Structures are given as C-alpha cells and as structure tokens.
Amino acid sequence: MRFPLSFTYAQFTHRRKMEKAKRERYPTVLMLEPLYTCNLACLGCSVERYTGKLQDRMSVERCLKAVDDCGAPIVNICGGEPTLYPELKDLLDGLIQRDKHIILCTNALKLDTKVYGIIKPSSRLFLMIHLDGMKETHDFVCNREGVFDKAVEMIKQGKSLGYRIYLNATVYRETKVSEIEELCKLTDTLKADGILVSPGYDYASVENDIFLTKEQTHEKFKAIRELARKYRINATPKFLEFAAGMVELPCSPWSTVNFTPKGWKAPCYLIEGEGYFQEWEEFWTKTNWSYWESREDSRCQNCKMHSGFEHSAVNEAMKTMSGKLRLAAWTLGW
Numbered sequence: 385m386r387f388p389l390s391f392t393y394a395q396f397t398h399r400r401k402m403e404k405a406k407r408e409r410y411p412t413v414l415m416l417e418p419l420y421t422c423n424l425a426c427l428g429c430s431v432e433r434y435t436g437k438l439q440d441r442m443s444v445e446r447c448l449k450a451v452d453d454c455g456a457p458i459v460n461i462c463g464g465e466p467t468l469y470p471e472l473k474d475l476l477d478g479l480i481q482r483d484k485h486i487i488l489c490t491n492a493l494k495l496d497t498k499v500y501g502i503i504k505p506s507s508r509l510f511l512m513i514h515l516d517g518m519k520e521t522h523d524f525v526c527n528r529e530g531v532f533d534k535a536v537e538m539i540k541q542g543k544s545l546g547y548r549i550y551l552n553a554t555v556y557r558e559t560k561v562s563e564i565e566e567l568c569k570l571t572d573t574l575k576a577d578g579i580l581v582s583p584g585y586d587y588a589s590v591e592n593d594i595f596l597t598k599e600q601t602h603e604k605f606k607a608i609r610e611l612a613r614k615y616r617i618n619a620t621p622k623f624l625e626f627a628a629g630m631v632e633l634p635c636s637p638w639s640t641v642n643f644t645p646k647g648w649k650a651p652c653y654l655i656e657g658e659g660y661f662q663e664w665e666e667f668w669t670k671t672n673w674s675y676w677e678s679r680e681d682s683r684c685q686n687c688k689m690h691s692g693f694e695h696s697a698v699n700e701a702m703k704t705m706s707g708k709l710r711l712a713a714w715t716l717g718w
C-alpha cells in the first residue's frame with residue numbers, strides 16, 4: 385500500500401459522506417499554519433512564511449476550532465516551521481483525539497529535540513521532510529550549509545524509531561530531472577515511505593526568479609512521470625498527466641483550505657486573491673469558488689500545485705472504469 389489503510393479509508397469514507405450529502409465542494413485537507421516563524425529562509429518560500437514573530441503564533445484552541453469548523457479528515461501542519469511551535473505536542477494530541485491524519489511538513493532540523501522521544505510514531509502521523517535536491521542544491525536553496533546532511537540523519541533516525549517519513553521536493557527552473565531521480569533513489573536507500581514532487585509556485589512575495597514556465601513544467605514532468613513508474617512518487621497518475629501538460633483540469637482550491645495566523649486565506653495556500661476571513665462560515669460562503677475553479681485569474685495561469693489539482697485529478701479519474709482501476713492500482717502501490 386502506498387499509504388496506511390486507515391489514511392486511504394478516511395479519504396474514501398469522507399468522499400462518500402460528502403457525495404451522499406450532495407456536496408459538490410468540500411475540504412479534504414486543512415493546511416494549518418500555526419506560526420509564521422522559521423529557522424531557515426529558503427529561496428522558494430514566500431517571505432511572510434519565515435519572518436513572523438513567535439509571539440504572534442495561533443493558540444492550540446484556535447487551531448483546533450479551525451479543524452472542527454472545516455471538518456477535513458487530513459491536517460497538513462506547515463507554516464513556518466512547525467517544530468518551533470512550542471505547543472506542538474498538545475496540538476498533535478488534539479488532532480489524534482479527533483481521529484485526524486496529520487502531515488507534519490518540516491525542514492527536519494529540530495526533529496531530534498522536538499519530536500523524537502516526545503511525540504510517539506503513529507499510523508496517523510506522517511513526517512514530510514523538505515529536500516529540494518542533493519547536498520549542494522538543497523543547501524543552496526535553504527541558504528545554509530549542512531541542512532541536507534542533518535535532514536538525511538533525521539530521516540535515518542526517524543525510520544529506525546518507526547515514524548512514517550516522506551520526502552518533499554519542489555522543482556525549480558534549474559532543477560535537473562537527473563537530480564530528482566537521485567532523490568528518488570535516496571528515498572529508497574533511506575527506506576523512506578515515498579516522495580512528493582511539486583512544481584515550484586511563483587509567489588508574488590518571492591524575489592528570486594527561479595520558477596518554471598508552463599512549458600518547462602510540462603517538459604520536466606513528462607520525465608518525472610516516467611520516473612514514477614520506477615519509484616514511489618506520491619502523485620496520482622492523472623495529476624502527473626496534468627503536470628506534464630497532457631490533460632487540462634479545473635482547480636479545486638476548496639479541497640485544500642488554508643488557515644493562517646491572519647485567518648482563512650482565500651482562495652488558497654498560494655495567493656491572497658480575496659484576502660483573509662476570520663470566520664469559517666464567512667470564508668466558505670463568500671469566496672467566489674467558481675471564479676477560482678476556472679483559473680482565469682492571471683496568478684492561476686502557471687499553477688500546477690497538488691493542493692489545487694489532486695482533488696480534480698481524482699474526480700477526473702473516477703469518471704471512467706479504466707481511470708478508477710488505475711487509481712486503485714496506484715493506491716495499492718502497483
């Protein structure tokens with residue numbers, strides 16, 4: 385299995401429940417950003433996500449209210465660097481009590497002091513470790529020497545302790561497909577559970593011109609699609625076709641909603657198209673979802689992010705029997 389059975393089952397039952405309730409739009413993932421403080425300032429990250437003050441972080445109660453309000457079965461904790469959140473254990477305990485599956489996105493630098501030995505491994509907890517290339521590239525992207533070596537050490541230690549660990553790589557203009565293949569091999573060597581590969585998004589607040597054009601995304605993802613036949617790349621087959629420019633999909637920004645220290649971000653994790661809402665109900669009912677689904681906004685033209693399109697990719701696959709079978713085989717890891 386590509387993911388633990390409980391993770392696949394939680395998504396399946398959530399989908400069935402929403403279909404029975406005749407809901408066309410519903411969140412499956414909450415991208416929860418308890419803080420905008422980070423111990424790195426990576427080149428591809430939006431400036432606000434690493435310049436926030438720790439005292440401006442959200443309380444655990446506010447985080448859990450957002451979890452309850454949106455009802456998504458998966459909570460992706462990002463930020464900022466979540467291991468710097470002093471109340472991380474309380475937050476994770478609250479999520480486990482609510483039967484949520486948790487993806488903890490981290491640069492891994494503090495895993496040994498803030499997670500290992502403090503937060504128990506669980507089939508509901510996935511550590512998603514940022515690695516944008518091999519040593520030279522990753523340290524360059526992270527603006528600091530030694531980050532790659534520490535992350536690799538943390539993956540080894542985490543696997544020996546029984547944690548589920550995935551690698552998370554962003555593809556930039558200068559990223560060579562051969563280096564993505566090296567990362568895939570590293571995933572196998574370290575016995576990590578898989579690797580997520582995403583095209584970098586050109587945030588308005590990022591100053592460096594390191595991002596892919598649509599054509600470059602298509603070219604690189606055609607090659608990455610081939611790698612997915614050999615390695616555990618965690619993108620559905622239809623999403624990879626989309627990233628390679630073989631099919632078009634509408635966006636589903638409502639499938640992956642984003643709660644930040646400033647409130648609910650509309651429409652998505654990537655852009656402040658309609659600003660922030662303090663209350664869930666207001667965010668959900670007032671955001672112009674059909675506009676963002678259409679991708680007619682100029683900021684959506686080059687976007688091929690998992691958060692916007694994996695739900696659409698699954699919907700598209702579910703329209704045909706061959707698509708369903710391919711998705712089932714992918715889920716089983718065949």
Ligand code: SF4
Pocket residue numbers: 635636637651652653654655676679683684685687688689691692693
């Ligand atoms: S296309 Fe991208 S930027 Fe636009 S709404 Fe969807 S996820 Fe957000």
